[in-house]
Amino acid sequence: MMSLLEFKIYYWVLFLWGGAGMLFIAIVSIKEIFTQVNSAKGQKRHLDKSFKETI
Amino acid sequence: MSISAIGYLIIVIFAAILLVVAYGIHKRNALSNVDELLTAGRRVPFGFVAASVFVAWVWTGTIMAASEAGVWYGVGGGFNYGWGAIVPFLVFIPVALRLRKIMPRTTTFIEFVRERYGEVLANVFFVFGVVLVLYVCVMQAVGIAYAFEYAFNINYKLIAIISSLLFASFIAIAGLRGSIYNSLFQFFIIMLVVFITVPFIIKEIGIENIYNGLHNAATNPDNPNYNTEALNLFGPSGLRYGLAAVVIAMGQVVLSQGYYSTAAAATSSRNLFWAYLVGTILAWLPVPIIFGNVVGGSVFALNVSPEDLEVATGAAPYIFNYFLGTYGSIVFVILIFMAGLTTGGNGLAGIQAMFTIDFYKRYINRLASEKQQAQFGKRITLLFGLTIGIGALLLDGVSLLKIDIFSGILFAAPTASLIIGLWLPRLNTKVAFASMVIGLAAGLTAYFTINDNELNWFVGNILALGLPFLIILIAIPFTKERYNFNKLKDYRPDHQVEKIS
Numbered sequence: 260m261m262s263l264l265e266f267k268i269y270y271w272v273l274f275l276w277g278g279a280g281m282l283f284i285a286i287v288s289i290k291e292i293f294t295q296v297n298s299a300k301g302q303k304r305h306l307d308k309s310f311k312e313t314i
Numbered sequence: 315m316s317i318s319a320i321g322y323l324i325i326v327i328f329a330a331i332l333l334v335v336a337y338g339i340h341k342r343n344a345l346s347n348v349d350e351l352l353t354a355g356r357r358v359p360f361g362f363v364a365a366s367v368f369v370a371w372v373w374t375g376t377i378m379a380a381s382e383a384g385v386w387y388g389v390g391g392g393f394n395y396g397w398g399a400i401v402p403f404l405v406f407i408p409v410a411l412r413l414r415k416i417m418p419r420t421t422t423f424i425e426f427v428r429e430r431y432g433e434v435l436a437n438v439f440f441v442f443g444v445v446l447v448l449y450v451c452v453m454q455a456v457g458i459a460y461a462f463e464y465a466f467n468i469n470y471k472l473i474a475i476i477s478s479l480l481f482a483s484f485i486a487i488a489g490l491r492g493s494i495y496n497s498l499f500q501f502f503i504i505m506l507v508v509f510i511t512v513p514f515i516i517k518e519i520g521i522e523n524i525y526n527g528l529h530n531a532a533t534n535p536d537n538p539n540y541n542t543e544a545l546n547l548f549g550p551s552g553l554r555y556g557l558a559a560v561v562i563a564m565g566q567v568v569l570s571q572g573y574y575s576t577a578a579a580a581t582s583s584r585n586l587f588w589a590y591l592v593g594t595i596l597a598w599l600p601v602p603i604i605f606g607n608v609v610g611g612s613v614f615a616l617n618v619s620p621e622d623l624e625v626a627t628g629a630a631p632y633i634f635n636y637f638l639g640t641y642g643s644i645v646f647v648i649l650i651f652m653a654g655l656t657t658g659g660n661g662l663a664g665i666q667a668m669f670t671i672d673f674y675k676r677y678i679n680r681l682a683s684e685k686q687q688a689q690f691g692k693r694i695t696l697l698f699g700l701t702i703g704i705g706a707l708l709l710d711g712v713s714l715l716k717i718d719i720f721s722g723i724l725f726a727a728p729t730a731s732l733i734i735g736l737w738l739p740r741l742n743t744k745v746a747f748a749s750m751v752i753g754l755a756a757g758l759t760a761y762f763t764i765n766d767n768e769l770n771w772f773v774g775n776i777l778a779l780g781l782p783f784l785i786i787l788i789a790i791p792f793t794k795e796r797y798n799f800n801k802l803k804d805y806r807p808d809h810q811v812e813k814i815s
Contacts, residue, residue, distance in 0.1 A: 260529075260532060260545045260546060261389065261545045261546075261547070263522065263525050266389070266521070266524075266525045266528075266545070267521055267525075269389075269607075270516070270521060270607065273600050273603055273604050273607070274509075274513070274600075274604070276596075276599075276600045277508070277509070277597065277599075277600030277601060277604060278509060279596070280592065280596035280597030280598075280600065281368075281501075281505045281508075281509070281597050283592065283596065283597075284361055284364045284365050284368065284501065284592060284593065284597055285501070285502065285505060287360060287361035287364070288361030288362055288364075288365050288498055288501075289361075290361070291359045291360070291361045291362060294359075295359075
């Protein structure tokens with residue numbers, strides 16, 4: 260049977276574990292969103308430039 | 315504002331957000347291209363895949379059933395639910411990696427089965443795959459409808475139909491990319507709800523009170539929740555529940571096309587591996603354990619018996635409402651709504667893939683263009699949305715736990731031939747087919763003939779999963795065939811696949 264101390268540690272471990280996992284995914288995906296947005300902006304700029312050069 | 319009006323407002327706000335996002339994706343991407351529609355062009359980065367896998371496996375049942383397990387088994391309930399439901403992913407990850415390696419241009423697992431075992435078995439797996447998605451999606455619609463009915467007193471039937479049509483329209487408009495973006499958005503909402511609201515509940519009740527409630531239940535025979543295993547992580551009845559969860563979840567993961575589509579969408583095998591590992595073990599696994607502990611523990615601390623909760627699955631909304639009032643009910647419903655929409659969306663993205671690739675061009679229109687194929691996939695998704703809504707209407711008042719246990723028997727039987735067939739060249743079609751039929755027959759026979767209601771479902775599930783593996787492993791030394799996996803490398807689907815890595 261778990262003691263109160265073990266029970267508290269168990270709760271803390273669960274929250275740290277889940278928090279770390281979700282936070283990791285959140286940070287990486289936000290970074291990826293910015294990468295995609297920047298890449299889309301870059302492509303648009305490149306297309307605009309090529310269009311102007313063609314004209 | 316009345317409580318029902320808040321419920322309707324939640325639906326309208328989220329429906330508007332989802333449909334605007336879907337329309338945006340539809341406008342920006344060439345969704346008449348089959349590969350773009352079904353695998354998001356195979357360019358989805360690590361974080362998106364991890365978030366998508368995480369939310370796709372957060373079912374309405376993950377929150378409700380893990381909380382229920384916490385009520386029944388104490389501290390071991392959430393723990394056993396969690397590890398039981400995660401083991402199938404430890405099987406699925408090598409399966410998806412192997413499939414990607416030996417057959418790089420495949421999208422659906424049915425394509426592999428067709429090449430490996432032939433048309434007949436492919437059609438059998440197709441039926442299993444479709445029925446599985448229907449079952450999964452109906453369960454989500456039922457879960458959402460129950461939550462809205464419980465919290466906002468809104469008509470069950472109305473919500474069942476609206477929620478099914480909502481996730482179907484989203485996937486029909488935006489395809490797998492829509493499912494993944496939707497998952498990402500909802501990942502953030504689920505994360506905020508879990509890590510802001512749950513600590514509030516713990517603060518309200520006090521961790522010592524939870525412990526004392528469990529301790530009293532474990533030691534005091536007069537306690538209405540008396541259970542000597544309440545503070546034991548590895549109690550025998552809890553472990554048995556975990557083992558049953560493995561069997562029930564195995565077919566739900568290994569035969570779910572949505573997970574194969576998401577795996578195919580990953581930019582590389584390395585990304586696929588880490589995204590599935592992080593999305594499941596690192597991020598998902600603590601969630602049911604936390605819900606089992608907090609909701610189950612709160613029930614013990616309040617000394618409420620399962621009978622007082624009407625049905626035990628009502629434990630989670632009861633606790634949210636008890637400690638956080640109307641705010642708690644709203645948050646809980648949003649959580650269930652998000653969980654159901656993402657899982658339903660992922661399932662329907664799988665249906666779209668199976669019907670577009672394995673059905674339309676093969677059986678309806680052999681000369682179909684990619685645009686026609688994609689169009690058919692979108693229409694069939696909407697049709698399934700409606701079917702799911704009707705299915706959910708029919709299940710009003712039916713025990714979901716019974717259906718879940720029965721589904722374990724039904725979907726576990728074909729997994730052995732799919733998994734072993736990816737590695738062992740000696741497994742032939744006859745043995746694969748026989749293993750499925752015998753496993754299914756044995757599971758159903760045990761379920762319907764064993765009189766002990768505590769034992770029949772357990773034996774049925776174990777037989778349905780274990781017997782096919784046993785049959786195949788015994789038969790393999792006696793088979794003469796040697797399947798040549800190398801030819802799968804040259805497999806070309808009927809649509810264009812641009813990038814493979």
